[in-house]
Amino acid sequence: MQAEVDGKIIELSEAGWLLNLDEWSEALAHEIAKNEKITELTQEHWDIINLAREYFVENGVVAEPRLFSKLMKKKFGDDRSSQKYIYSLFPTGLIKCANKIAGLPRPKGCS
Structure with missing residues (x-):
């Protein structure tokens, strides 16, 4: 599984977990949240x-x-x-x- 953030492809596990913890960002959090069916992070x-x-x-x-x-x-x-x-x-x-x-x-x- 992958997520694209700011033009960069971030690798996620099949279940959606971040594989390289150093790649986390708030923008990536929003993408992962979408995969978890959370449309907005308050x-x-x-x-x-x-x-x-x-x-x-x-x-x-x-x-x-x-x-x-x-x-x-x-x-x-x-x-x-x-x-x-x-x-x-x-x-x-x-x-x-x-x-x-x-x-x-x-x-x-x-x-």
């Missing part, structure tokens, strides 16, 4: 994407959903920390959707 989407990327940079791994909910609660409060909230923005959830759009590696056991 500020609420970007808050999750950016927090997921920050956690990965600091820890070298993607945050598991329960931990991520705690991080969201600490940063954004109760209203924006539930799994239900995250699924409302990313239909297949943090692991399968938000992390993919954020250009993070595919966790083991994730399709």
Whole structure:
């Protein structure tokens, strides 16, 4: 699978995961989001994407959903920390959707 961003072809896995993490950009995030049936990335989407990327940079791994909910609660409060909230923005959830759009590696056991 491939995505074209600014005239450059970016290689994605068959399931749409970024193969070279260094090629991630906000423009690529928009392309991956389209593949995930998300037509627009709002500020609420970007808050999750950016927090997921920050956690990965600091820890070298993607945050598991329960931990991520705690991080969201600490940063954004109760209203924006539930799994239900995250699924409302990313239909297949943090692991399968938000992390993919954020250009993070595919966790083991994730399709």
